[in-house]
Amino acid sequence: MADAAVLPPARPPFNPWPAVIFVALIVLALLFLAPTAGVLLSSVKTTREIALGALWSIPAELYLGNYAEVLANPAVHRYLLNTVLVSAPATVASIALGALAGYVFAKLPFRGSNLLFLVIVSGMFFPPQVILIPLFRLFNAMNLIDTLWPLIVIHTAMGIPICTLLMRNFFATVPNALREAAILEGANEWQVLIRVALPLSLPALAVLATLQFTWIWNDFLWPLIFTQSDEKRTIMLGIVNLRGQYSVAWGVQGALSLIASLPTLVVFLFFQRYFIKGMTMGAVKG
Amino acid sequence: MARLVLEDVTKRFGAVIAVDAVDLQIEHGEFVVFVGPSGCGKSTMLRTISGLESVSAGRILIGDRDVTHVAPSRRGVAMVFQSYALFPHMTTAENIGFGLRLARVPKDEIARRVTDVAKTLQIEALLDRYPRQLSGGQRQRVAIGRSIIRDPEVFLFDEPLSNLDAALRVRMRLEIARLRDRLDATMVYVTHDQTEAMTLADRIVVFNQGHIEQIGAPVELYDAPANLFVAGFIGAPAMNFIPAEIEAGENGKANVRFGAVSLPIGREAAEGKVTFGVRPEHLSVAAESEHDFLGRVEIVEKLGAESLVYLQTGFSKAPITMRIPPELSVHAGEEIPVRVGRKRLHLFDAEGRVI
Known part of the structure; x- marks a missing residue:
């Protein structure tokens, strides 16, 4: 008869669901944020840079001319x-x-x-x-x-x-x-x-x-x-x-x-x- | 002078009659307590007096002024709610002064009167706190403060202590008793707690199913209940009721008989079936030669100052309760000789009226 007190605490069986849900939520969050990020990136690029097809790239330099143009x-x-x-x-x-x-x-x-x-x-x-x-x-x-x-x-x-x-x-x-x-x-x-x-x-x-x-x-x-x-x-x-x-x-x-x-x-x-x-x-x- | 008069007051909710043709006169400065089981109409009666509920029929007079159709705030009444009903977004001072602010009383006068009230209730230190920062007893005081600041003629208390723990309830009960001595006002107090009713009231009004069963001073209700309901409701533990019969005794006077026991009641009475009532403290453990009946002890509750003994007997299905001094040693299973005190016997006819 094993003494219950000296047994190591029982490990619960591995439950994959929290991890699955966590990953799914992160993917969803990224999908939701992507358009905003895209708009933010475009807004600080020159028209020429965007026209060259670099929609998702980090801009070469921070161009604030678009904001100036809009605000004016x-x-x-x-x-x-x-x-x-x-x-x-x-x-x-x-x-x-x-x-x-x-x-x-x-x-x-x-x-x-x-x-x-x-x-x-x-x-x-x-x-x-x-x-x-x-x-x-x-x-x-x-x-x-x-x-x-x-x-x-x-x-x-x-x-x-x-x-x-x-x-x-x-x-x-x-x-x-x-x-x-x-x-x-x-x-x-x-x-x-x-x-x-x-x-x-x-x-x-x-x-x-x-x-x-x-x-x-x-x-x-x-x-x-x-x-x-x-x-x-x-x-x-x-x-x-x-x-x-x-x-x-x-x-x-x-x-x-x-x-x-x-x-x-x-x-x-x-x-x-x-x-x-x-x-x-x-x-x-x- | 704020006499409160209820004339034939009836309150219906659809088909349900909550208050049924109640007549009652409460004198100026009197402290009247409404008691009764839940749903008996006592709270509805109070809310009708306050004006929060309209009457279906009848009249309400405060200080000889007919207020039946007067707005609640113009009746000269103030109410303390069971739940305190403090405004959570206002400080103690703002809660107490709320009515005065609505009445557009100048600010400095409000401040002065709030301070006065706070002093009376010893809550000056709490004036800047919000209700959530107060204990139950403190909230109760603020609620009372809000009711006394407008100097009403009639105070209405709706089970004001029922949310407090036992110790605090005793303390607040004393404070309310002191308050009533200090304020020269008429008070109506609703409770289902007998101790509150017995200790605070000048007169108790016992409600049952919308009507008044009996009105009287606390001791009067205790010693001379008018019917079975009052006899059973007033007093804890409750009066023992034993099915019995009236039979002819000596000298033309009657006896009451239950089981093998026959007791002289000392007066005349018509023969027939009755309910015999005796309070637990009027039963005592007697010497073998003096006892009226034997009872088997079922349970003994030792309360310290006294012990309650529940007896099984041949003549009553319900256990008979008796109150004995704590030093008497009585054990469950034992059969003990019991004597019925002759002075306070209560007899009720088939309709429950006292004989």
């Missing part, structure tokens, strides 16, 4: 401004409306509110192509084609389902006793929302702000449909526009692509610090 181009300033003018109000409006609707669905349910909630959330499943032509005719009738208004309105409306869903689910985790305590202290529903529910929902707001801003900023389809003149185009169309001016300027396009993705990165970094866990800790019980 007044059309690019216009694209960036237009995109901000669409993204900022649409992000704020969709979150504000989603928060209002979400609060009602979470804290002030009424007869049929669950059904209405489902109807609103199902708005997420509409492919844009289905509503594209009716919307074009609508805004055409309103004489708003080639303005930024359709973009703001559509992005706000398209953002409401996801914002309502997220805010409702977050507000549902805010204990009812907090609302009741605030009401006993003299708060009305608006004050409960502004002073209690929203401050506790900063993580949800941060997630939504990042998501919405990124989606709207990166959108290509709606500005393509509703804007025509160069003065009204957004940055994603601008990248394409830049191609046609003289030649296929890969370097310039690469530089603009990177510049165009900076704002979303900044928004993410800014809101990242609000992704705080445990904000509601200590609200109730231990």
